[in-house]
Amino acid sequence: MTPEAPYSLENCLELDRVDPLAGFRNKFAFAASGNIHFDANSMGAMTKDAPDRVHRLLTKNWRDKSRRSWSTEDWLEKPRKLGASISHMIGANSQDVVVCDNTTINLFKIISYAWKLRGSGNAILTEAHNFPTDMHVAQGFLKFLEDLGVAGHIIKAETREQVVDKLDRNVALLYLTQTDYRSSERWDLSEMNRRAHAVDALTIWDLSHSAGALNIDLMGTGSDFAVGCGYKYLCGGPGGPAYLFINPEHQGKSWPTIAGWMGHAHWDKFSSDFEPAANVAGHLTGTPQVVANEIFSAAADIWSKVQRADVADKHQSLTETLIGILEQECSPLGVGINSPKLYQKRGGHVSFSHAGAGQVCEALVDHGLISSFRFPNSIRLGLSPLYHNHEDVWKAVQIIKDVLFQEAWQHPKYENVSM
Amino acid sequence: MTPEAPYSLENCLELDRVDPLAGFRNKFAFAASGNIHFDANSMGAMTKDAPDRVHRLLTKNWRDKSRRSWSTEDWLEKPRKLGASISHMIGANSQDVVVCDNTTINLFKIISYAWKLRGSGNAILTEAHNFPTDMHVAQGFLKFLEDLGVAGHIIKAETREQVVDKLDRNVALLYLTQTDYRSSERWDLSEMNRRAHAVDALTIWDLSHSAGALNIDLMGTGSDFAVGCGYKYLCGGPGGPAYLFINPEHQGKSWPTIAGWMGHAHWDKFSSDFEPAANVAGHLTGTPQVVANEIFSAAADIWSKVQRADVADKHQSLTETLIGILEQECSPLGVGINSPKLYQKRGGHVSFSHAGAGQVCEALVDHGLISSFRFPNSIRLGLSPLYHNHEDVWKAVQIIKDVLFQEAWQHPKYENVSM
Structure with missing residues (x-):
């Protein structure tokens, strides 16, 4: 073209x-x-329709129907529906993506879950100039482990060549943002997943600066985990919720770190004992962001119509x-x-x-x-x-x-x- | 009356x-x-003014000013401003409350932080019929510890008398919802904080069914930690963000569990190395919920005018x-x-x-x-x-x-x- x-x-x-x-x-x-x-x-x-959709939600639902909207509208199912609507844009199956919380929180959920699943290796390998919040989450998680007396450390590679060089069996998680937020340099998912798996490391991809622009094939490239921001290319609205993907191979293998009622296998039953949903929905937390989800839905309706x-x-x-x-x-x-x-x-x-x-x-x-x-x-x-x-x-x-x-x-x- | x-x-x-x-x-x-x-x-x-405020935000800011609104509007400061606006309603000082994420996530942040601060005792004591998501978060946190090889367990007391009976030095955290979501029975914050502190336990209060209705004095009663939902009595909007309080005595004593750029001491500097804000703001995570915060602001403007x-x-x-x-x-x-x-x-x-x-x-x-x-x-x-x-x-x-x-x-x- x-x-x-x-x-x-x-x-x-x-x-x-x-x-x-x-x-x-x-x-x-x-x-x-x-x-x-x-x-x-x-x-x-x-x-174009976001303001009207929000206005309708506030007046017809919150104001007029009040708490009945929790049961008559799809507010509680929205995180799964939104995930399904955008899943094809990252090469995931519709049931393997949920939209919830923010990128930072989803990164924490995934790092901690992946760390447990890996079970050996004691390092998180990343780029020194990864996006700040990505760095912070990894540092915070390792500090938390340290405070509990569990060993773990971060490897901050200065260059892309160093990332490749430092990838060995001590690496539990290879943790990268696909698109560099400054230069826009892109990692090859397929190659890096292959290199990581060769040393039994699991991969976590932040797709914030990729999804909605690039042809991302998480399943085809054998990616383990991914998260990303909803408000950039995906047009989910300022401060709107983020998304989270788990390869079905890794779903239901352990509890989510943040266990909340929307992640319960039977969330509509109000049970006191947590039983995680066996799929990615187990990583949902509490009440969804009802208004922000409506804004994201307006964009997701469009994404569901494109290849x-x-x-x-x-x-x-x-x-x-x-x-x-x-x-x-x-x-x-x-x-x-x-x-x-x-x-x-x-x-x-x-x-x-x-x-x-x-x-x-x-x-x-x-x-x-x-x-x-x-x-x-x-x-x-x-x-x-x-x-x-x-x-x-x-x-x-x-x-x-x-x-x-x-x-x-x-x-x-x-x-x-x-x- | x-x-x-x-x-x-x-x-x-x-x-x-x-x-x-x-x-x-x-x-x-x-x-x-x-x-x-x-x-x-x-x-x-x-x-009444929530729909207009949201419409203005979507059109004058998102649509017309787009990314400039991140710097010209108070979007990034809102979690601290909202916390200050409602702080007096729970007897906290204005700088000790932030509004962010949802109740479930704030519970996780606080349980994990308080657990580290306590440093001894190996149980979380709660009521068996505490609100479901409260139960799930505690169960999920302890499962996470178990998977890391760290000992900890939950004590689910069937009655209020049993809660009092089971409060001993093995209890790290006394974890209660002030108002029972079914019966509306209320715990006496002052008495329970005193009993907990007598055995060196720390208290975590869920105020979701209390704040905006009762006279809560977190500081006067010596409460350690509190969280609560913003969309009930506080009228923050369906699925709107929750709040989080940390007694200044416990602030800055350790890292937040979920470290993200909005919790950085210098969040506006885009630094790669995390340095937690020394106060409650350290427990903020990623990008705030911009639209939901505007809805909550409309209510907070009212709360700031009442005693x-x-x-x-x-x-x-x-x-x-x-x-x-x-x-x-x-x-x-x-x-x-x-x-x-x-x-x-x-x-x-x-x-x-x-x-x-x-x-x-x-x-x-x-x-x-x-x-x-x-x-x-x-x-x-x-x-x-x-x-x-x-x-x-x-x-x-x-x-x-x-x-x-x-x-x-x-x-x-x-x-x-x-x-």
Whole structure:
């Protein structure tokens, strides 16, 4: 789908004309300002119907039916239904994914469960520059073990080569984020699962910066566990719940660490004695996030209508076009591409460098392009296959070019850089 | 404030005329049907401005400002702000409470943290008929310890006397729900904290069926830890986040079990190495529930304007009136009061028994009164000091009386009983 250089607005419009996903764009709401929202990483776009769905839930259900909604609506089943609706996007079967809690909590649940299942090895191997909350959860879990007198340690590899080198039988868990939140460099799930299993380590993947953009095949690649954030590419709403996947091979082998009534095999029976659901649902906890789940449902209804291969093809086309136009138009203005140029090595976003990145990012907002800055000199552009098109890409690069060429970012008002 | 029997509608109207909290009723939204909503236990009422606040957040923030809202709005500080807004309702200082996650997860965080702090004793003492999710969390935590080779067990006392009897030096944690979710029997925080501390045990209180109704003084009674649900009397919205309190004496003594970036001492710095906030905020986890927090904020804005003694006085008056009228009007119709009649022994709700309770509860909905059924023969009436008045109480009992007197509940359509 990618055009030859030189890139032009006409090329982009032609790509959009043949885009099989073009029809989904009108399911999403955009700012009246016309700003181009290239920030799928921090917060995906809102579905058009989310506000009405929430309003209906608050008034028809909470206000009018009050507690009867617990039994007449699907509030309590929603975590399993939402999991089923997005499962195909990560190559999982519908019954192996649940949507609940947040990424941090799901990471804790999975690390502690996987650690028990592995039963030998005493290290968690990860990258030193894994996303902060991922690092914190692993550190916190090991500190907890230490306080209980149980041995365990973290191995923080500085480079990807070191991750491979340090993977030996002492490693209980190989714990990685598939897409680097800064560079967008992507791990090969298949290769790393194979390497981990060769030394009996289990794999835990954070897919936060991948799902909804890449063609992820958890089952096909033999992945053991995965979690991810719902509010980035998946458009589940700011602070919305996260997801959790367990390979069926590992389900029901031990109790979940956080045992709560929604994880009970018979949660509707109000039993005092916990009996975990034998599948991934055993890792649900307490009352689901009713309102946030409704917002996520609006997006999940869309995801249930698309194939992940189509989504990935469109994402590849959008990001290759973006990189091509950025190089063509902005290389002379000090822009370098931080993300891998080879599609197979690249994750959900495209990151480019510029010496004044923080201020440039602030100036871009003022000029109609929303991106996100990552210290020290990189700007992330997150593209959604569902609501972005190639014309957006062309326009966005023209904005970047203008801001750099006019040096608009040097204005003192852009000195205060937000994250 | 309580009238002498016989009770009358006139008595009730007089009590409402002198009610200092009467003005708060118009801050809440009620069903157009005019149903009386006596179900503060499963779901408190909606504030009138919740739908507009949520709509504004979705459109002005998520849609229009997108990721900039993370830095320009108070989304990331909300868990601490909400904690401060409700802290006085449980007798805590503003900096010692946070609102986050759900009750189940907060119970797990607190049990595991308190267990480490106690450092000796190997049992968690609780009631056998504590709320199901409370039981599950304790069982799950002990199973986790067992799987790691660490000894620990649960003591499930069948009666309140047995709880007192079994409290000895082997008990690490005394773990109780202040108000029994069925009978509404109330524990005396002060007495039980004293008894626990006499054997060096730490106390964990679940206040889900107490906060927003009773005069709770966590600091004054020397309580160690507390958690509770936000969506019952506190009106935080269905599935909204829960709260967590740690006595300052116990803060910063160890790492939180679930370490996440919002619990970092410098969460805004994106550091890879976890350093827990030294106070209760260290127990925050990942991204806050942005939309649910906005709904809770609408209620918290109201809580911040009331004194807990006024709230408790009104609640006492409402529930004493309810018991009095129920006895006066419905005793001959097979109604018995399940909850303690002495106010000091009673928690947030009033529970009454009837042989056909399940069907009666269904019939009451059809006749304009929403209550909740608890197996086998009890009906719970949850009264809110902020939005109920004595006239509601009079009307509600007339509905109960009619349904029982006419035997309307015997109709086959009420055979399907929901929880």
